[in-house]
Amino acid sequence: MPKTIYLTTPLYYVNASPHIGHSYTNxxxxxFARYHRLKGEPVFLLTGTDEHGQKIAQAAAAAGQExxxxxxxxxxxxxxxxxTLDIRYDRFIRTTEPGHVRAVQALLQQLYDDKKLTQAAYQxxxxxxxxxxxxxxxxxxxxxxxPKGSDPxxxxxxxxxxxxxxxxxLESTKEEGWYLRLRxxxxxxxxxxxxxxxxxxxxxxxxxxxxxxxxPLPEYLCITxxxxxxxxxxxxxxxxxxxxxxxxxxLLNYITVPRYLERQPNDLWPPAVHFIGKDIxxxxxxxxxxxxxxxxxxxxxxxxxxxxxxxxxxxxQKMSKSLGNIVDPAAVIGGLLKDQPYAADVYxxxxxxxxSFGQDGSFSEAAILKRLNTDxxxxxxxxxxxxxxxxxxxxxGVIPERAxxxxxxxxxxxxxxxxxxxxxxxxxxxxxxxxxALEAIMAVVAHANRYIESQAPWKLAKQPEAxxxxxxxxxxxxxxxxxxxxxxxxxxxxxxxxMWQQLGxxxxxxxxxxxxxxxxxxxxxxxxxxxxxxxxxxxxG
Ligand code: MSP
Numbered sequence: 001m002p003k004t005i006y007l008t009t010p011l012y013y014v015n016a017s018p019h020i021g022h023s024y025t026n027x028x029x030x031x032f033a034r035y036h037r038l039k040g041e042p043v044f045l046l047t048g049t050d051e052h053g054q055k056i057a058q059a060a061a062a063a064g065q066e067x068x069x070x071x072x073x074x075x076x077x078x079x080x081x082x083x084t085l086d087i088r089y090d091r092f093i094r095t096t097e098p099g100h101v102r103a104v105q106a107l108l109q110q111l112y113d114d115k116k117l118t119q120a121a122y123q124x125x126x127x128x129x130x131x132x133x134x135x136x137x138x139x140x141x142x143x144x145x146x147p148k149g150s151d152p153x154x155x156x157x158x159x160x161x162x163x164x165x166x167x168x169x170l171e172s173t174k175e176e177g178w179y180l181r182l183r184x185x186x187x188x189x190x191x192x193x194x195x196x197x198x199x200x201x202x203x204x205x206x207x208x209x210x211x212x213x214x215x216p217l218p219e220y221l222c223i224t225x226x227x228x229x230x231x232x233x234x235x236x237x238x239x240x241x242x243x244x245x246x247x248x249x250x251l252l253n254y255i256t257v258p259r260y261l262e263r264q265p266n267d268l269w270p271p272a273v274h275f276i277g278k279d280i281x282x283x284x285x286x287x288x289x290x291x292x293x294x295x296x297x298x299x300x301x302x303x304x305x306x307x308x309x310x311x312x313x314x315x316x317q318k319m320s321k322s323l324g325n326i327v328d329p330a331a332v333i334g335g336l337l338k339d340q341p342y343a344a345d346v347y348x349x350x351x352x353x354x355x356s357f358g359q360d361g362s363f364s365e366a367a368i369l370k371r372l373n374t375d376x377x378x379x380x381x382x383x384x385x386x387x388x389x390x391x392x393x394x395x396x397g398v399i400p401e402r403a404x405x406x407x408x409x410x411x412x413x414x415x416x417x418x419x420x421x422x423x424x425x426x427x428x429x430x431x432x433x434x435x436x437a438l439e440a441i442m443a444v445v446a447h448a449n450r451y452i453e454s455q456a457p458w459k460l461a462k463q464p465e466a467x468x469x470x471x472x473x474x475x476x477x478x479x480x481x482x483x484x485x486x487x488x489x490x491x492x493x494x495x496x497x498x499m500w501q502q503l504g505x506x507x508x509x510x511x512x513x514x515x516x517x518x519x520x521x522x523x524x525x526x527x528x529x530x531x532x533x534x535x536x537x538x539x540x541g
Pocket of ligand 1: 280
């Protein structure tokens with residue numbers, strides 16, 4: 001049995017409902033998972049929610065609810081968005097699940113029993129929105145680095161330093177607790193990272209991790225919080241006064257699920273790709289491998305890749321509550337795209353096509369409508385519509401038989417382009433480059449539209465002696481549509497299914513081999529109805 005491709009997304013904080021940033025990681029992970037399923041490979045996609053910690057406790061208090069009742073409510077907004085966006089995950093983990101809580105306690109107890117933890121007092125800074133500790137040394141080393149792309153400033157008007165990641169004022173904190181050694185593992189991690197050039201992708205993030213490792217790491221990472229300060233967390237089994245630090249609890253989900261909650265005969269571990277955003281590279285690239293190393297995971301069993309994608313700005317602004325520009329995907333789908341029969345796929349297409357995965361990008365309604373009206377409406381939708389309408393009009397709704405002789409010289413370039421498409425998409429998807437995969441698909445679509453223009457089936461239809469040629473042109477156009485439908489599936493699953501069914505095929509594409517060039521000669525009726533896939537939306541203003 002081949003090894004299951006184990007993929008993870010971050011666990012999202014449930015202090016508020018999901019936004020475009022959360023949807024981005026899940027759409028990307030889902031498209032990757034679907035591509036591998038299409039290749040016939042076993043895949044396990046894990047997503048979920050991060051439900052403990054000070055930030056959630058504060059949000060619950062502000063909503064006047066108990067933390068558990070609060071998270072039970074907000075988690076529904078994530079589950080419902082994943083349904084809307086057609087995210088096909090295999091397991092949804094909540095960090096408040098009793099099984100996860102027990103597993104975290106067992107792993108912590110293991111570290112304690114193995115004398116891997118140190119008890120001490122921490123004095124430093126804490127960022128509650130990011131739930132992250134910063135030492136004075138790290139703040140000095142991080143000056144000027146700003147993953148979220150806002151202006152680096154080092155101090156708030158209050159005089160407190162600003163978080164190097166989110167630029168909000170840090171709180172001074174002094175608390176006693178349990179610590180994991182970081183510096184002691186620095187040399188090991190440096191060598192590991194050096195020896196595994198794809199441990200972090202894209203390359204810019206890999207270099208960022210390498211440069212973080214050039215500076216001395218803090219001696220320790222505090223992995224507990226005093227109950228007196230934060231009570232909403234997993235109780236530490238060997239200390240009644242502490243709960244587990246929320247990042248320690250959340251990162252462990254990647255191992256509690258395969259090892260404790262989902263045991264399968266074909267063990268899922270290690271993860272093939274951890275999909276994350278670039279702001280949480282430090283947690284995944286430094287703390288996580290060191291935690292695993294301390295837990296005795298050998299180098300050969302470390303996660304294969306962490307892919308840290310870029311950030312969406314809103315227009316030219318950073319997205320933030322205070323600017324009031326948070327993009328709610330459900331509102332985009334139910335508002336701007338309300339008349340689209342495949343609104344979720346339009347949204348998915350936009351996210352995956354607009355920027356190369358790994359880069360930052362800018363979201364605007366105008367940008368999404370431009371992709372909808374041009375790539376999807378004018379190009380893909382038009383190709384589907386004109387081909388199927390001509391089959392109705394000129395061929396009685398039946399795809400013409402394949403010509404007994406080989407391909408005409410005018411057909412060859414398009415046929416070659418279609419034959420080369422699966423390999424082009426495979427290369428792009430292997431490099432986790434969705435925009436390149438979609439670009440290759442859309443290039444074939446544009447090619448097919450040009451082919452139809454040049455072959456002008458409407459003229460051939462007027463010449464009785466050109467009947468055979470008309471059939472060949474429309475047959476080739478439908479072959480393009482069939483291959484395109486298969487290749488689009490990972491990014492646009494509903495559109496893929498709709499195209500498949502409009503072509504008169506049953507169900508939906510299930511295997512990459514469904515994209516193989518058809519050698520069958522027989523003719524086949526298309527669906528009676530083939531409604532427009534992407535109705536045009538007028539851009540106002
Ligand atoms: N709970 C932690 C992750 C724990 S993983 C064991 C967390 N949660 S989060 O809800 O704040 O963020 C989750 C993800 O959303 C991060 O990967 C982050 O990069 C991503 N995004 C948040 N805002 C974003 C944009 N504006 N653009 C793209 N992604 C962004 O961090």
